């Protein structure tokens with residue numbers, strides 16, 4: 001798939017922008033802070049209804065404006081669809097496909113798919129467990145858009161359950177009656193176990209599908225590495241004893257929630273479930289060597305290679321599903337040495353559409369020669 005046309009209204013620094021795009025490589029070149037990332041961020045937003053840079057929608061709307069609009073003509077298997085999202089911070093976003101409103105903006109997710117490489121990717125490796133959980137959940141939703149609903153249901157259940165745990169815990173400490181709160185808690189235990197098990201089963205399956213691709217990608221981007229060096233392992237919040245099916249995971253979660261009841265009431269938070277899980281990334285040298293976690297042990301170069309490998313693996317997996325996502329390389333070449341720049345460029349050059357941002361044209365490797373736009377002073381101008 002590729003984006004053939006991008007239109008922005010009041011998105012980030014742009015009052016309006018209109019950019020013609022095509023398959024192959026397009027690079028946006030301009031000095032720092034001119035609005036290059038804002039362009040590719042808009043396309044990424046259409047894909048996931050989330051930005052790779054901020055968690056809320058507020059900063060996406062141009063300062064002083066009330067709403068932003070991102071519209072893109074997307075070509076897939078020769079057919080064009082016009083996707084549009086109206087970003088209304090603090091209120092519901094609205095989405096349209098070919099001018100027809102969708103019942104919920106969420107239904108837009110997955111109609112255009114992007115894989116973004118950016119300097120923020122280092123947090124995948126060095127950041128908190130929540131950054132890695134988010135990586136998995138974003139990829140799950142891109143592969144299976146229906147899971148956006150499961151993910152938001154789980155977040156809602158967790159919030160409700162946590163506030164109930166606080167009330168019930170406080171009642172217990174004050175020795176007032178907590179019977180009502182405890183029986184309501186039982187209902188939320190069921191919800192958490194059922195929806196949590198669905199998310200858990202999907203994540204476990206995803207990690208298994210991703211593992212071989214990460215090993216292969218790491219071998220390609222890290223000098224002298226072999227495909228056994230990089231590995232991932234899903235570490236749940238308690239021992240699942242090999243369970244992977246939804247039904248058995250629901251039962252296991254429910255049993256564990258009941259076992260941890262006292263702790264949960266004491267602390268007023270849910271201690272069991274996919275929101276407490278970790279994706280462990282590790283590096284070894286050869287299959288029989290000791291493995292070390294990447295976080296806290298890997299060098300800067302190894303960490304970067306691992307982060308790139310995770311993105312490349314996501315891209316390969318989505319491709320293996322029969323789709324060719326749009327690749328966005330946002331400001332990554334300045335971070336890499338010449339050899340790795342060339343390697344990465346070679347790997348991605350065959351993608352149906354590659355969008356690159358760079359402050360200096362010379363940072364973009366020759367293998368990615370294509371259309372170039374100069375970005376500056378609020379204008380996006382095609383170079384001859």
Ligand SMILES: Nc1ncnc2c1ncn2[C@@H]1O[C@H](COP(=O)(O)OP(=O)(O)OP(=O)(O)O)[C@@H](O)[C@H]1O
Nearest residue numbers: 012013032033034035036037038059060061062063
């Ligand atoms: N909501 C907003 N309203 C107005 N301007 C904004 C908004 N959000 C960001 N900007 C401006 O957009 C500019 C940043 O744009 P962007 O991140 O696309 O830069 P860039 O060209 O990619 O720069 P770099 O090369 O440094 O990464 C900044 O000047 C910032 O102040």
